[in-house]
Amino acid sequence: MKLCNALKLLIVTLFLSFTTAKxxxxxxxxxxxxxxxxxxxxxxxxxxxxxxxxxxxxxFDGKFTIVSVPVGTHTIKxxxxxxxxxxxxxxxxxxxxTTVSFELxxxxxxxxxxxxxxxxxxxxxxxxxTQKNNLNITNVVSxxxxxxxxxxxxxxxxxRIPGITMQVDQGEARNIIVRGLSPxxxxxxxxxSRIPSAEGDNRNIQMDLIPSDxxxxxxxxxxxxPDMDADALGGSVxxxxxxxxxxxxxxxxxxSGTNTITSKRILNGxxxxxxxxxDKKFGWMVGASINDNDFGSDNIxxxxxxxxxxxINESDIRTYLVQRIRRSFSxxxxxxxxxxxxxxxxxxxxxxxxxxxxxxxxxxxxxxxDDTNPSLGYQxxxxxxxxxxIDNNRNKNRRLEDQRMQNYTLGGSHVSGKLEIDWLASxxxxxxxxLNERYIEYELEEVGGNPIPFNIDLSDTRFPIITxxxxxxxxxxxxxxxxxxEEAQFTEEKDMNFFVNLKLPxxxxxxxxxxxxxxxRLRMKDKNRNNNFLEYSPLNNTFxxxxxxxxxxxxxxxxxxxxxxxxxxxxxPAYLGQLNLADAALFDSESIVDEFLGGNFDAxxxxxxxxxxxxxxxxxxxxxxxxxxxxxxxxxxTGNIVNYDVNGDFQSVTTITDKNSYTxxxxxIHLKYDFSQNSSLRxxxxxxxxxPNYIDLIPFRNIIREDSEIEIGNxxxxxxxxxxxxxxxxxYFKNIGILSGGVFYKRINDFIYPLVTTTTDDSLxxxxxxxxxxxxxxxxxxxxxxxxxxxxxxxxxLPGFLxxxxxxxxxxxxxxxxxxxxxxxxxxxxxxxxxxxxPNMFNGSLGYxxxxxxxxxxxxxxxxxxxxxxxxxxxxRYYDKQFFLDFxxxxxxxxxxxxxxxxxxxxxxxxxxxxxxxxRTMQAEYYGRRIxxxxxxxxxxxx
Numbered sequence: 031m032k033l034c035n036a037l038k039l040l041i042v043t044l045f046l047s048f049t050t051a052k053x054x055x056x057x058x059x060x061x062x063x064x065x066x067x068x069x070x071x072x073x074x075x076x077x078x079x080x081x082x083x084x085x086x087x088x089x090f091d092g093k094f095t096i097v098s099v100p101v102g103t104h105t106i107k108x109x110x111x112x113x114x115x116x117x118x119x120x121x122x123x124x125x126x127x128t129t130v131s132f133e134l135x136x137x138x139x140x141x142x143x144x145x146x147x148x149x150x151x152x153x154x155x156x157x158x159x160t161q162k163n164n165l166n167i168t169n170v171v172s173x174x175x176x177x178x179x180x181x182x183x184x185x186x187x188x189x190r191i192p193g194i195t196m197q198v199d200q201g202e203a204r205n206i207i208v209r210g211l212s213p214x215x216x217x218x219x220x221x222x223s224r225i226p227s228a229e230g231d232n233r234n235i236q237m238d239l240i241p242s243d244x245x246x247x248x249x250x251x252x253x254x255x256p257d258m259d260a261d262a263l264g265g266s267v268x269x270x271x272x273x274x275x276x277x278x279x280x281x282x283x284x285x286s287g288t289n290t291i292t293s294k295r296i297l298n299g300x301x302x303x304x305x306x307x308x309d310k311k312f313g314w315m316v317g318a319s320i321n322d323n324d325f326g327s328d329n330i331x332x333x334x335x336x337x338x339x340x341x342i343n344e345s346d347i348r349t350y351l352v353q354r355i356r357r358s359f360s361x362x363x364x365x366x367x368x369x370x371x372x373x374x375x376x377x378x379x380x381x382x383x384x385x386x387x388x389x390x391x392x393x394x395x396x397x398x399x400d401d402t403n404p405s406l407g408y409q410x411x412x413x414x415x416x417x418x419x420i421d422n423n424r425n426k427n428r429r430l431e432d433q434r435m436q437n438y439t440l441g442g443s444h445v446s447g448k449l450e451i452d453w454l455a456s457x458x459x460x461x462x463x464x465l466n467e468r469y470i471e472y473e474l475e476e477v478g479g480n481p482i483p484f485n486i487d488l489s490d491t492r493f494p495i496i497t498x499x500x501x502x503x504x505x506x507x508x509x510x511x512x513x514x515x516e517e518a519q520f521t522e523e524k525d526m527n528f529f530v531n532l533k534l535p536x537x538x539x540x541x542x543x544x545x546x547x548x549x550x551r552l553r554m555k556d557k558n559r560n561n562n563f564l565e566y567s568p569l570n571n572t573f574x575x576x577x578x579x580x581x582x583x584x585x586x587x588x589x590x591x592x593x594x595x596x597x598x599x600x601x602x603p604a605y606l607g608q609l610n611l612a613d614a615a616l617f618d619s620e621s622i623v624d625e626f627l628g629g630n631f632d633a634x635x636x637x638x639x640x641x642x643x644x645x646x647x648x649x650x651x652x653x654x655x656x657x658x659x660x661x662x663x664x665x666x667x668t669g670n671i672v673n674y675d676v677n678g679d680f681q682s683v684t685t686i687t688d689k690n691s692y693t694x695x696x697x698x699i700h701l702k703y704d705f706s707q708n709s710s711l712r713x714x715x716x717x718x719x720x721x722p723n724y725i726d727l728i729p730f731r732n733i734i735r736e737d738s739e740i741e742i743g744n745x746x747x748x749x750x751x752x753x754x755x756x757x758x759x760x761x762y763f764k765n766i767g768i769l770s771g772g773v774f775y776k777r778i779n780d781f782i783y784p785l786v787t788t789t790t791d792d793s794l795x796x797x798x799x800x801x802x803x804x805x806x807x808x809x810x811x812x813x814x815x816x817x818x819x820x821x822x823x824x825x826x827x828l829p830g831f832l833x834x835x836x837x838x839x840x841x842x843x844x845x846x847x848x849x850x851x852x853x854x855x856x857x858x859x860x861x862x863x864x865x866x867x868x869p870n871m872f873n874g875s876l877g878y879x880x881x882x883x884x885x886x887x888x889x890x891x892x893x894x895x896x897x898x899x900x901x902x903x904x905x906x907r908y909y910d911k912q913f914f915l916d917f918x919x920x921x922x923x924x925x926x927x928x929x930x931x932x933x934x935x936x937x938x939x940x941x942x943x944x945x946x947x948x949x950r951t952m953q954a955e956y957y958g959r960r961i962x963x964x965x966x967x968x969x970x971x972x973x
Contacts, residue, residue, distance in 0.1 A: 185206065218235040752778045915936040
């Protein structure tokens with residue numbers, strides 16, 4: 031009922047606004063656009079009529095609108111960092127719209143004897159001008175600035191921004207952590223519309239799915255305003271796609287390279303073409319990108335016993351061979367109906383194939399030969415496993431992970447009298463499909479009735495070594511088939527978004543400009559996961575002798591984790607892929623429900639939101655933005671209650687559905703004080719939320735009587751909320767640079783973590799008293815305090831060629847604490863930081879650029895942090911610190927063509943986890959270096 035009344039109020043307000051707008055007299059509207067000499071839009075320019083104290087900031091399409099301008103002749107001034115002010119007179123007529131355009135000329139403009147080139151305008155200046163003129167605290171990166179770094183995907187580009195670190199997958203940045211908060215606590219949008227997630231267990235957005243050359247601008251909002259989605263505890267990342275230019279544009283990239291880990295090739299290419307009709311009304315742009323990378327990784331993993339004396343329960347040596355093909359397609363249109371109305375359509379389709387073979391040698395069930403005499407050594411079992419896929423044109427005997435994300439957005443902006451309206455409707459999907467994923471595994475449990483004796487060297491716990499005592503014990507002929515399996519996984523998320531924003535001039539302070547903005551949003555989300563898992567038992571003796579099968583030897587003297595890790599022999603994935611598992615004369619099949627049934631689910635989530643906010647100039651130097659946002663969330667989830675008997679066999683399944691709803695009221699205040707034209711102080715008080723992961727909300731239960739365990743979802747979880755305070759000072763240099771510093775504080779309530787408790791009754795299932803029940807729960811509260819500093823500067827004060835050097839530096843420090851985290855005994859832990867909060871993060875680069883040659887050495891560092899909380903400090907899992915060093919260079923052949931070279935991961939930084947103590951490696955995965963060269967072409971032609 032409240033929502034219906036709110037919608038009625040919105041409709042009435044909209045009607046009255048139109049009526050008021052139509053009856054306004056003696057005023058008109060000024061609309062315009064600012065471009066550079068190539069027809070590329072100039073965002074973040076300050077457009078003002080000083081005599082009226084009225085103005086606007088150009089958006090990402092270089093457009094501005096000034097309403098309620100008195101009739102007559104007025105002078106418009108455009109200010110843009112790094113360029114001299116431009117003025118132009120315009121004549122405003124009653125109830126008419128006057129259009130005006132500005133062009134920032136190419137060539138050099140002298141400011142303090144510093145030559146600012148047009149190429150600079152198209153890069154760093156765009157980002158800094160937008161960042162400078164935003165009221166909220168943001169970081170903005172333009173596509174031209176991205177091009178200065180060797181970043182193929184958006185994830186690697188975003189990690190250059192202050193306060194951001196990334197979790198990697200196969201050497202590429204995938205999951206974003208903003209200001210130390212987990213990936214699922216941040217939002218990622220495309221043109222303002224939420225990007226769906228292909229992950230089944232969480233809300234993480236796969237940032238490595240999107241090529242960087244398909245994006246025009248990255249905007250990170252660290253303090254959201256009421257007209258933005260509130261589900262952004264750490265921040266909101268908005269990716270803005272390219273818009274049709276003012277004239278013909280053709281650009282392309284063609285390159286190749288190699289990965290040092292496999293010495294296999296890299297191929298990449300992209301093109302972008304667009305134009306606009308002579309009357310400037312209709313514009314279009316088409317783009318496509320492909321990156322084909324054949325690489326891999328060398329991996330070691332260890333499971334430690336949770337005591338002070340080092341002891342390994344299990345160890346893996348893994349070799350990955352991966353082919354990753356990333357494709358992206360984009361088609362964008364816009365149409366200027368008339369001076370006051372325009373519409374646009376933006377589309378993007380991203381498709382990534384990951385083909386993977388994995389060879390895993392596992393030492394497991396490790397124990398002392400004699401518990402009373404550890405000096406006698408260790409014993410255990412050995413397993414050798416091949417991961418692959420079927421033999422066809424898509425899988426190619428590899429596991430194929432097919433990820434797709436598509437987004438279709440229709441929107442428009444309109445002006446009627448005093449009223450400005452913009453709206454958007456979008457449909458987006460993300461999916462991950464893994465079909466015919468096959469495994470074949472052989473095991474060696476004992477020889478002569480005894481487990482296999484091991485030598486274990488723990489002198490260096492970062493690199494433990496396990497080897498069999500007797501080589502003859504581990505002859506391939508001693509291994510027996512453990513299992514042949516095939517699984518299918520499918521996850522899909524669908525999003526529909528609708529929003530409308532309305533803005534009216536309204537001043538609460540005499541002679542100062544102000545506005546009132548309000549709007550509504552509807553977001554409807556559906557997500558499902560449907561997995562399956564089959565085990566096949568051979569009906570003949572073909573697989574009895576491991577040594578007689580087609581094998582591959584994956585032992586590598588250059589194994590990046592160390593040559594002491596000997597992988598050995600595995601079943602050839604080509605042989606595995608050709609097996610006809612569907613032939614009932616050759617194999618019996620059985621569905622292994624405990625591998626998938628409890629994790630399958632259907633979920634829907636609908637969010638209805640409304641907001642109102644004012645923006646008011648309190649004086650010539652002080653601006654206030656204040657407002658409130660209301661979000662109502664309705665969730666329905668369907669999962670399975672799965673019962674297993676005391677022998678671990680499937681017993682029964684029951685479908686269960688549950689619902690939940692909640693409403694959040696979220697006020698905020700932003701203040702900006704300008705010390706001067708290029709120096710300011712910003713303050714923000716905001717309130718944000720993060721909704722629980724879908725799998726946590728599903729009312730599923732896995733009742734495992736064999737182990738006296740229950741896994742449970744929790745549909746009654748509350749969303750995590752945060753009250754945030756930000757203070758930031760910044761000054762911008764005329765020759766395009768910035769020095770900034772600030773502090774922030776977050777008070778977080780109801781964060782979510784996994785808790786194991788012992789059941790006291792049978793309420794979760796018959797006969798389950800005394801079971802260990804693991805479920806997600808809300809913790810009490812947590813806090814984060816941080817500081818950020820950043821510097822971008824051209825070293826133009828140096829003599830001679832040294833003035834062509836520039837630096838890019840930023841540092842973030844975070845401290846956190848979490849209350850209410852309890853272990854399985856119910857005891858509260860007081861020794862835990864909030865998970866995923868890296869204490870220290872640093873970005874730095876030293877660049878050189880003259881008229882034809884540019885080069886840059888870039889560093890990225892993030893500190894170690896708790897990734898997963900265990901029952902005690904020795905069970906906690908940490909994501910280790912990482913330091914990446916990258917290099918790129920380019921040479922301009924002519925005004926349209928340049929050659930480039932990139933080297934990524936010079937430090938051969940591994941992905942590393944450790945358990946409890948920093949010297950106890952839990953996982954270390956190495957990727958080697960990536961080297962690429964190529965050509966970039968760019969042609970502009972003004973109509």
